[in-house]
Amino acid sequence: MNTTKSIGVFDSGYGGLTVFKSIAAKLPDYNYIYMGDNARSPYGDHSFETVYQYTLECVEWLFAQGCPLVILACNTASAKALRNIQQKVLPVKYPDYRVLGVIRPTAEVIGSFTESNTIGVMGTRGTVNSESYPIEIHHFYPELEVVQQSCPLWVPLIENNEHIHEGADYFVKKYTDELLAKSPAIDTILLACTHYPLLIPKIAAVVPEGFKLVAQGDIVADSLADYLTRHPEIESQLGKASEKKFYTSGDEQVFDKNASIFFDEKIVSARVNLKI
Template sequence: MKNNKSIGVFDSGYGGLTVFKSIAALLPDYNYIYLGDNARSPYGDHTFETVYEYTLECVEWLFAQGCPLVILACNTASAKALRTIQQKVLPLKYPNHRVLGVIRPTAEVIGTYTSSHTIGVMGTRGTVNSDSYPIEIHKFYPELRVIQQSCPMWVPLIENNEHEGEGADYFVQEYVNELLGKAPGLDAILLACTHYPLLIPKIQSYLPADCKLIAQGDIVAESLVAYLNHHPEMETMLTKKGEKRFFTSGDHKVFDKNASIFFDKAVISSRINLKK
C-alpha cells in the first residue's frame, strides 16, 4: 500500500471531513488517506508548541503511508503549525513532500464575498488568538476590516452530536450576537473551523438575510485543483485509483459513526497509535 502515492488529509478530529468531501467531489480519481487525531482533539485550546508537535507527528505518519502531499484541513493546525513545518521541517527532512493549509487559499478569495469591506471570522480560540486570518487577508485585501469571534463551545457541541439540539442554539446565538455587536455593517462571515458547516442552519437563523456565510470546503478544493495544475511534478506522482482510506487515533467505531455525519457517506476506519 505504501507504493500508492495518496493525497493525505489531516484534521484534529472530524471537521476536516467537510473539506475532504469537497476535495473528493472535485477530484474523485485520486487516492486519499484521511487521518483524524480524535484521541487528542480538540486542538483549539492547546498551545502553539503542542499543536505543532501533534500536527507534525500526524503529517509524518501520512508521509510514511506514501503521501507526498498533505492537506491540513484544520484551521488550528494551519494557524499554529503549517509555517514551521513548511519552512523548517520539509527543506531538511522531506524536500520532495509538500504540506498545504486552509488559511491562505481562503484569504486569497475572501474579499470577493463582501460589499461592505467588513468580514467576520468565527473560529476556535487557537485560530483567533493566532491572528492568522487578519494577517493573511490583509496581504491580499489591505482595505478589509476583519472582525474575529472565538466560539469555544461549538466544536465540543458538534463532536458530541449535540449541534442539532435546542441546547446548541444558546451558544450559536451568543457568539453570533457578539460578532454582530462588534461590526454592525458586517455582510460576510467566514466559518474558520471545518467543523462549523454543520451549524450553518442554526447560524443563519440568527443572521441578517443579506449576510453571507462562507464555508471553506469548496474554496480549498478549487485551490488544490489549481495547485496540481501548476505543479505537474506532484500531480503525475499521485496514484489515481479513486481509493479512500480513513484512520483515527481514537475509537474507530465511534469515529465511523460520527464521521458519516460530516462526510455524508458511510465511513470505515482503522485505529492507529500515536506517541502521546
C-alpha cells in the same frame, strides 16, 4: 514513476471531513488517506508548541503511508503549525514533500464575498488568538476590516452530535450576536473552523437576511485543483483509483459513527497508535 501515492488529508478530529468531502467531489479520481487525531482533539485550546508537535507527528505518519502531498484541513493546525513545518522541517527532512493549509486559499478569495469591506471570522480560540486570518487577509485585501470571534463551545457541541438539538441554539446565537455587536458593517461571516459548516442552518437563522456565510470546503478544493495543475511533479505521482482510506488515533467505532455526520458516507476506519 510510482503512481500509487495518495493525497493526505489531516484534521485534529472530524471537521476536516467537510473539506475532504469537497475535495473528493471536485477531484474524485485521486487516492486519499484521511487521518483524524481524535484521541488528542480538540486542538483549539492547546499551545502553539503542542499543536505543532501533534500536527508534525500526524503529517510524518501520512508521509510514511505514501502521501507526498498533505492538506492540513484544520484551521488550528494551519494557524499554529503549518509555517514551521513548511519552513523548518520540509527543506531539511522532506524536500520532495509538500504540506498545504486552509487559511491562505481562503484569504485569497474572501474579499470577493463582501460588499461592505467588513467580514467576521468565527473560529476556535487557537485560530483567533493566532491572528492568522487578519494577517493573511490583509496581504490580499488591505482595505478589509476583519472582526474576529472565538466560539469555544461549538466544536464540542458538534463532536458530541449535540448541534442538532435546540440546546445548541443558545450558544450559536450567543457567539454570533457577540461578533455582530463588534461591527454593524459586517455582511459576511467566514466559518474559520471546518466543523462549523454543520451549524450553517442555525447561524443563518440568527443573522440578518442576505448575510453571506462562507465555508471553506469548496474554496480549498478549487485551490488544490489549481495547485495540482501548476505542480505536475507532484500530480504525476498520485494514484487515480478513487480510493479513500480513513484512520483515527481514537476509537474506530466511535469515529466511524460520528464521521458519517460530516462526510455523508459510511466510513470504516483503522486505528493509528500515536504517542498520547
